[in-house]
Amino acid sequence: MKGHYEFLQPLSRLTQAYQRFERAIWVLNAAIISIAVYALAEIIGLPGFMSFYYQDVSLLAASPAILSIIIGLAGATFIKRRKKADIFPLLGLQLSEKARTAYDNRDVDSLPMQDLAREIKANLNKIKPSDILNSRRISSRAVAIILVSGAAILLAQSEIINPSDFQSLADLRDKALSAFENEIPTQNENQEINLTGNLFGNPSLAVLNENKMEIMLYPGIGAGSLARNTEPVERVFTQSQAGDATAVPSELYIESLPPENRDIIKRYFTILSQSDR
Numbered sequence: 226m227k228g229h230y231e232f233l234q235p236l237s238r239l240t241q242a243y244q245r246f247e248r249a250i251w252v253l254n255a256a257i258i259s260i261a262v263y264a265l266a267e268i269i270g271l272p273g274f275m276s277f278y279y280q281d282v283s284l285l286a287a288s289p290a291i292l293s294i295i296i297g298l299a300g301a302t303f304i305k306r307r308k309k310a311d312i313f314p315l316l317g318l319q320l321s322e323k324a325r326t327a328y329d330n331r332d333v334d335s336l337p338m339q340d341l342a343r344e345i346k347a348n349l350n351k352i353k354p355s356d357i358l359n360s361r362r363i364s365s366r367a368v369a370i371i372l373v374s375g376a377a378i379l380l381a382q383s384e385i386i387n388p389s390d391f392q393s394l395a396d397l398r399d400k401a402l403s404a405f406e407n408e409i410p411t412q413n414e415n416q417e418i419n420l421t422g423n424l425f426g427n428p429s430l431a432v433l434n435e436n437k438m439e440i441m442l443y444p445g446i447g448a449g450s451l452a453r454n455t456e457p458v459e460r461v462f463t464q465s466q467a468g469d470a471t472a473v474p475s476e477l478y479i480e481s482l483p484p485e486n487r488d489i490i491k492r493y494f495t496i497l498s499q500s501d502r
Contacts, residue, residue: 240312
């Protein structure tokens with residue numbers, strides 16, 4: 226580069242250093258978010274749950290960690306896009322305005338532009354990347370990574386939710402399912418649905434002490450009964466011999482009763498005879 230374009234070289238050097246710095250910030254943000262999300266997943270027991278039930282499928286067993294990384298990358302990208310990468314504000318108030326003006330008019334060949342380009346080039350050559358980049362942004366994120374990583378390790382070792390808990394839950398689920406499956410056939414066997422259209426159902430209508438009683442209902446004269454014509458039947462009755470009626474004295478009757486009830490029964494008959502008079 227010659228002439229007023231020569232200031233673009235030191236500007237490009239600082240811009241590349243700034244871009245590398247922002248990429249490092251993006252990586253650190255992604256790591257912080259990923260580890261924090263994984264620590265939250267450990268609190269609710271998601272990694273232990275997936276590793277217990279999907280031991281044979283490595284991808285599903287590691288899905289909490291994979292999901293945490295995806296969320297971390299997405300969150301870091303969202304944060305980066307909210308801040309527009311611009312090198313000029315880092316150059317200082319006066320130099321940033323001159324450098325922006327020179328960059329916007331880099332295709333203009335004029336005496337003022339040449340003087341401005343020489344001035345900016347001299348100032349940019351004096352600037353080191355470490356002078357304009359805030360190293361505290363790197364160190365603070367590094368400390369945050371150490372803290373969240375330690376928390377995640379402690380949560381993993383503490384086993385807030387033990388894998389044996391999932392085994393007990395699995396046993397409880399199996400017992401519930403087996404009980405439910407055993408109950409369904411019993412209900413189907415005991416309950417018969419009448420689909421024949423017969424309103425009276427089966428002839429066996431009564432159950433006494435688990436013994437079925439065969440009952441046949443004949444039409445009568447009540448409400449809802451059907452009339453049935455019957456022919457009169459002549460029946461022959463034989464006369465029986467008349468028996469002798471023998472009176473028994475009340476005293477003999479009372480004497481045959483239990484002693485504790487004699488007085489009560491005697492009083493009863495006495496009151497009854499007086500009421501008849």
